[in-house]
Amino acid sequence: MPFVRIDALGTDPARLDALGQAVQDALVETLGVPPEDRFQVLTGHDGTTSTLRYGDHLGLRKDESVVFVAVTMRAGRSPGLKRTLYRRIAGLVHERTGTAPRNVVVTVTENTSVDWSFGDGEAQYAPADAEPAGTSS
Template sequence: MPFVRIDALGTDPARLDALGQAVQDALVETLGVPPEDRFQVLTGHDGVTGTLRAGDYLGIRRDDSVVFVAITLRAGRDAARKRAVYRRIAELVHERTGTEPRNVFVTLTENGDADWSFGYGLAQYAPAGGGPAGALSG
């Protein structure tokens, strides 16, 4: 059950939707996330009331089509699977939106079972007095 935030500059609803679907498809393909586990915040910035900044860190020259993808998910994936998801996100974003892979910035933040509440003020993966409820999917 990853929680995904995507930020892009000067984008329209169709591009935001394509970005969200590309990330979701990459998570399903590379990490085995169930397709219905889709929790995303998609934000387009207008450059005036909200904007994005990206330097040329590590020699990667980014421009105004930069896309920031922040994914929070439960811990447990090895480095190879993480590299696979980064690669697939960049491929699908390029394929579906034309955004150059150099402009796709992805970060993963891992946490534990007790760090999630899906509603009702409950920790569904770490119920009181018991083990985790639900399969590892996020």
């Protein structure tokens, strides 16, 4: 159940929806995330009251179609699987919005089961009465 934040220049709802769906489809295809596990914050920046700043880091020239995708998920995926995810996100974003892959910046932040609460003030993946993983009596 990854949590995704997508920031893009422009506030076109159709583009934001296409970006969100592209990322969700990439997560489903590459990581096996259940399709209904969609938790996203999509933010369009108008360039005046809010904007994005970017440079040409590593020689990858960005332009006004830049998209920042931040994925937070539980730890455990291999580097190869993450690389596959990055390629799939960039490919689907390009296919569905015309955004050049060089303009798709993806970051992954990993955490553990206790770092998630889906409501009711509970850590559903790590209940308080359960023994912490890796310990034994």
